[in-house]
Amino acid sequence: MDTLNTVVKECMHVATVLGQQYTIITVDQALYCKLVELKWAIPEYREKLVVQLGGLHISMCFLKTIGDHMKRSGLVDSWIESGLLGPNAAETVMNGKAYKRAMRAHKITLEALWRLLVPLLLKFCKTINVDLALQISRLLSSEQNVNDLITCLKWPQFQTVYDEFLTQKCQENVNFQFWWSYMEMIFILLDFTRAQRERDRELYLDSFRAMLPYFFMYDHLNYAKWGVDIYRRDGTIAV
Secondary structure (H helix, E strand, O other): OHHHHHHHHHHHHHHHHOOOOOEEEEEOHHHHHHHHHHHHHOHHHHHHEEEEEOHHHHHHHHHHHHHHHOOOOOHHHHHHHHOOOOHHHHHHHHOOOOHHHHHHHHHHHHHHHHHHHHHHHHHHHHOOOHHHHHHHHHHHOOHHHHHHHHHHHOOHHHHHHHHHHHHHHHHHOHHHHHHHHHHHHHHHHHHHHHHHHHOOHHHHHHHHHHHHHHHHHOOOHHHHHHHHOOEOOOOOEOO
């Protein structure tokens, strides 16, 4: 604790010299609990010190959670049969190891699932708004109109169709619901990765909060417990 206290004081001194209001220290799970205890004990630290878990360790823990969620789903078989991963590599990815390889495998799988999903979505969209479906199809066929496509997908009309499509498919097909839950978990992981790369703290907290139910569900209790610590009891974000 004395060593951690010395480190915190030095970091706060550097932050003060640079004119920063808060001092942010990123540590792994083993040190996080100690730093939180230190923060609780010293009033000055409670006001100015921000302690956060290391992003790589959180991502790897969530990768392990995804692996737990997808056990015996056929995901590993699809990776092996497609040649994307070998048997040992696939097992390593499911265990939350080999971060770079795991991210690549999940992103390719997500793209493959979207390629299967988009035709169904457009077919459903045609039953509600033919003009919108035709416009999206035209933009999808042209690689030069990516910005226009993104703008179109943000329209309230499309969001309404999108929500209705997911609701209907999840109610009709349990298998669809399961694989959509996998896609949602990858969305959370990608949001968290983007938040770290772009230094977007609001997105970091929002995506981390979205991970917490899965951490509890699959007994990753250390990250679940300390993840909840960043929120006050009234639901607001604690500094």
